[in-house]
């Protein structure tokens with residue numbers, strides 16, 4: 038993932054900033070972060086850390102405060118962005134805004150394709166309606182990239198359903 | 207697998223293949239947020255569960271009882287990650303009898319299921335690892351989401367949670383300074399190439415790990431097919447880079463001399479051994495020397511520092527270099 042400022046170095050820092058009601062998110066390398074006066078506190082992050090610590094004082098208001106906490110495991114957004122790792126399965130819901138921004142940079146705008154554990158398999162019948170509901174929501178929130186992915190997934194599942202018949206799983 | 211035109215891999219330069227699956231149990235927070243008490247409980251639970259696995263017998267190694275030398279040796283064998291041994295209160299390793307199938311408990315994820323084998327064998331490894339994964343899935347509830355797939359501690363492992371990798375020996379591409387180009391071009395299709403043992407220079411083992419960069423939105427079979435295709439391409443480039451090299455007597459001479467050193471040395475540092483290993487392996491791959499290549503690869507592991515410490519109490523580097531030379535000499539003379 039490249040720094041959005043210089044487009045040369047690897048981004049190591051994630052910022053979410055709200056100015057006049059508009060939210061802006063950026064990924065920066067440590068050099069550019071330093072240029073913006075946010076340097077030292079990030080220098081020791083691993084190459085997959087996304088720092089979001091002391092800059093709230095420096096850059097002003099942040100819409101998702103670094104202290105936002107996962108209700109299940111208690112990890113804060115600050116810690117998540119710093120270590121690059123989640124604290125528990127529920128963090129994926131708690132920090133979904135952060136992920137929506139992060140994931141396209143790792144794997145493109147994609148949703149799961151592959152093996153499904155047996156506990157989730159039972160819901161397969163209900164999968165298409167659930168996806169349709171999410172598609173509606175994505176359109177409502179103008180998240181068109183996700184909407185495209187969901188639409189393709191629904192088409193794929195419907196095609197599979199129509200062609201499959203009694204195929205062994 | 208529905209792949210009809212499987213790529214043909216020139217297997218001479220393929221050292222080994224590995225697959226690992228990242229899995230987490232729904233009822234516990236990820237290892238970094240897990241209390242030591244809960245971690246101990248989980249170790250026992252998974253131990254009990256895997257004892258009953260019909261297709262493999264696992265040794266249970268609670269990492270808190272493993273010495274740093276033993277842990278170092280297992281790291282050199284690629285059985286565990288370096289941090290895994292340092293976190294013994296939480297971690298345990300379940301190790302299959304042949305050491306080809308293993309499960310790390312509480313590494314970055316609750317479960318890191320691994321399978322490895324010599325040469326190019328990803329399909330076989332996936333069959334074995336998938337069978338074990340099915341068995342565990344029948345006994346526990348995994349953390350999973352329809353959108354993100356298997357939920358993992360680090361978002362780079364989301365999706366199938368699979369990391370498939372193939373270790374390649376690429377001396378000619380290395381020597382010609384082409385590896386950087388290879389690394390860059392395959393990164394465009396989601397493949398990562400990483401030099402092991404400080405590669406990038408001519409000196410070294412010229413060993414590289416080729417693996418998928420992410421696992422979200424790409425199925426297990428697609429991942430393996432993609433990796434096989436890229437590995438075949440890289441091996442083809444290596445073959446081209448080797449062309450017309452060995453009619454040259456000087457080039458052959460260099461390899462034979464390396465073999466001579468291994469047969470007669472009395473002191474051998476780790477770094478020198480890596481370089482000579484690469485040259486002798488190359489000679490064997492090109493049919494210039496008749497050598498058992500898998501045995502040479504095993505010797506490579508045995509000659510690493512922690513593995514040497516394991517078989518003798520040679521504390522000083524000098525002693526180790528001496529013991530390394532003795533070991534290599536014995537094996538090379540047959």
Ligand SMILES: [Zn+2]
Nearest residue numbers: 040043066069
């Ligand atoms: Zn930058």
Ligand SMILES: [Zn+2]
Nearest residue numbers: 107110125128
């Ligand atoms: Zn959490």
